[in-house]
Amino acid sequence: DKSLKGRDFLTISDFTAEEIRLLIDAAHDLKRDLKEGIPHTILQGKSLGMIFTKPSTRTRVSFEVGMYQLGGYALFLSSQDIQLRRGESLPDTARTLERYLDGIMIRTFDQEDVDELAQYASIPVINGLTDIVHPTQVVADLMTVEEHQGKLAGLKLAYIGDGNNVAHSLLQICARMGVHMTIACPQGYEPDASVLQSARNDAAKSGVQLEVVDDPVEAVKDADAVYTDIWASMGQEKEQEKRAQVFQHYQVNTELLKGANEDVIVLHCLPAHRGEEITDQVIDGPHSVVFDEAENRLHAHKAIMALLIG
């Protein structure tokens, strides 16, 4: 059965390569259909609740508009405005929301909270980012790489910067989808050891190489895609100045890109701190695909909702 109906989308490691392929293919199809004006009503009568305890531009707007484009309805639920703020438990929130909704998307700090919500909600729960992973992002990311490079298997992605939530989900999806990945990060900012180990177990099966180095120049050598993210993630605002120091040699700039393949593409999940992890010249330059990537969040999220909820 090729259906993902009823599944949660909590982390990439819950999905096989075949299932991720289904999602990416559906995303490409939905993008093409949208451009050609072919409408879809696969989520007609369905509602998605979107709980946010952290800010969002792309995730919020793309899920909401995506739901609308598929004939459904999305509600923005700031965690400040629902009873969660006054201490209503996640299980009771789940038991209540499942009576009204067909799916829940949640962005928050602790992965355990997302897992708990999913455990108590009988409807699909989609992880819109936690401190540890950002799984919806990387579906759009590999869709974007495939769109621009024509394939995934055998490519090399270099990730420069913090071994954070985005890096973790990239490790998990690259290991499954046949993309070699090298992370360059300062000592002490490596990806989580258990995430790396389990991605390496997958990589061994798929023949993918996953490396963690400290030299960005070494990482970008022969890269088909270079990826970066902000140095201080949401919740790390107090570390901003310290991190600006620690990461100063991890900027994606024109000089660094010279060491990558000639047709390298540059990705960034956004929002960017221009002049820190990426220069204006690169993000606005000919190798950058960051706004295609941002657009593809819409198509990828529609695919996720269509397959899980539709």
Ligand code: CP
């Ligand atoms: N990339 C991403 O998740 O963006 P937002 O924080 O704006 O949703």
Ligand code: NVA
């Ligand atoms: N690593 C960033 C990603 C933002 C989309 C953060 O967690 O803030």
